[in-house]
Amino acid sequence: MLKYVFRRILQMIPVFLGVTLILFALRIPGLLPGDPVQLIVGERELTPALRAQIEEEHHLNESVPVQYGYYISGILQGDLGRSLQKNRTVTDILLDKFPNTARLAVSAILVEIIIGLLAGIISAVKQYSFWDVVVTLSTSILVSVPVFWLGMLLQMFFGIKIKQWTGGAFSLPMSGMGSPPDLVHLILPSITLASVSTAYVARIMRSQMLEAMGQDYIRTAMAKGLSERVVVFKHALKNALIPVVTFIGIDLGALMGGAILTESVFSWPGVGREIYLAVMQRDWPVVMGGVVVVVLIVMFVNLLVDISYAVLDPRIRYGGTTE
């Protein structure tokens, strides 16, 4: 097991380097529009001396491979550079934003687990019932609805319409996150962020449950006279859960990396929105730093998922030599 974990960590290094290399390649002069020196200078008059000084400071006068070397050594020291637009370091900005993204991600995952699992179990156990139809239909709709559209719809309804109907007595906040722990501000963004995944969780849960329920051992358990509740929750559910847990784990990794659409619609000050704004302003140190951090987080969460998978499912043998 330890060997497996060690090997997985080693594998992460080339992936990480590959990602940073692709990102860095975008800096090759002429590949993307926008002169970085002009961006740094802003409204100041750009004299040749000032240009030389800035190129020196940012190592822009070096060849791209050398610049890459500087960048990687910076990352290893926790230095992701400085924003071109804001008066702050990228590390500062991201440290600021990451807890917010994590908060949103965790609450979205909770929504996924609670609603998704319940809906999936109900529709599987009561197959072809009214509730099954409701679940299959609504999940089909949810997976095909664009997230930002759903978000804006919720904003219009819970932020504006309900407020008007109740004369200002009741409404849900539409943007920002309040001062933590402000759970009310979490409601709309986490529902929006969780929507598609919740639908997937419900559908996977349903199909896995149905498959499990059709197995011989379930029939045996039924034949032994066990109550339906025991059969469903003790025998079927346990086995049906494994793919669902995997899905939720990977999804957590993705959500931790920031949800660009949801965070933007709800003005949620997270990593995703920060990257989006930085792209719009061509603030490439923030874009690069943000993506690098997101990649690290996704890789780390995936690692945890893989490890837990190996622990959960004894049939899975990694490395092939432990037979």
Add this chain to the structure above:
Amino acid sequence: MSERFRKGLALVLALALAATMLAAGGCTTKTDEEPGEEPAVDEKVGGTFNFYISEPAFIDPINLQESEGTQVGQSVFDSLVTFDPLTSEVKPAAAESWESNDDATVWTFYLVQGAKFHNGREVTAQDFKYAWERICTPANKSEIAYHLGVVKGYDEMQAETATELEGVKVVDDYTLEVTLNYAFADFEYVVGHPALAPVPAEAVDADPAAFADMPIGNGPFKMAEPWAHDQYIKVVKFDDYYGEEPYIDGVDFKILSDQDAAFLEFQAGNVDFVPIPSGQIQATVDEYGESPDGYTVNPGEQVSLGEELAIYYLLVNNEDETLKDPAVRNAMSLAIDRQDICDKVFEGTRVPATGIVPPGIVGHTPDAFKSSKYDVEAAKAALAEAGYPDGAGFPKISLEYNSGSGHEDILQLVQEDLKAIGIESELVGSEWAQYLDKLGAKDYQVGRLGWIADYPIMDNFLYPLFKTGSTDNYAFYSNADVDAKLDEARMIVDDDERVAQYQEIEKIVGDASAVIPMFYYRHTRVASDRVNEGIYSPNGLFTFESVWLTK
């Protein structure tokens, strides 16, 4: 917990919820006010203004330049002078009076005595000197140091051969004397720039990073807590403010993702002043009513559509073989249907320009550029006069623009208008930096640019754009007479005479169509119905000093 008890608890909770909802509903019921009746002062006092901004770059004066940061900065800081939000006239602020010598090269400002910083310390002339030198120190990387370029000693500081501004002298605690490199009668406007406010050295030196997030100023509002990046900035009334006390208790600057998000929050009643998203301007005007003067907002007159201190214009390369003839440039200017472009491209959010100096600036003259109007017959006549009847023999010209910002739509319509008088042209788009390079290298025939006032003065539109050798004179217009008059104007201390001189200069460059003015920008903002006597000035800053809120 028994079943019965749980049900009972749910009932109690439901009742409690209903009661709070009713109570909250009761609070928000509007008080009916007799229209036209001026409420008593104490009715005006109180309330927090919710103002939408996007994330500012800086709120510390050292780099105050874009609109969002400036909006916050000007509520926390007072410069030497301020501008009337409607007429742009200079008014006293941190300086109660000032004077210049006869040729406007030495200026003396007399500060208000007893004015305090938010940390309780008195504001003195030394604080201005410190603040200005802080901006001019290259190591501090201020992007706005050029505002002080006229001050003696600026060049030495930029070259790092001096650490002090030689021209700024602290005569005593309340007297600041500024010596300039050359005569500049409009210098009083320069010192009104929000970036040139005093800062307390002790706070900056103690922790510059903390100061950047929670600056300590001398203005009517003070920071309530440090800037919550990407979330909000809160300012509250400063009790020891030397000037007139504002009505409102404070301002919550809400930092939202974009204008659509802001407009939603406005519709929900959570934000009091927001930009109107494109496509919704007419509907918003219908629903909330338009401000009569375009800037002052009151209940029922909530939409501000006044002109801004900015102009969009076409550059014509005055050194180009074909285009150096003023008659050709006049013909082109007359051929363009600006109103048509405003309607088709901008949904009425721009107005046709009739001169280079926009309305809202003292000395603005309607129809200052005689050819800045749509008259196809006159255009054809001018073209014939230049030797190209119906465009015969006129070479094909290039219309250049920086791509990706919607300029192509505008220039396509210009292209059609020019074709109507017989001038063939092609569109050439390039990326911004490359585009600027082309302009600077005179490697273009017709281009486009926008110009926004740094200070609300005519000089700011005429000197940089038309002086021979000025870096912003991308049209390469050069007229010795205009050059002399521009220098002369800066030395005229009498305000009326100086403005008259600038008006004459504008007419000279206008008659030659040195550039082709296209549109003035317009505001597109809406206030909530609780905002009274709010002024959104032509230079795009909301005035928190005079506004009051309906409770």
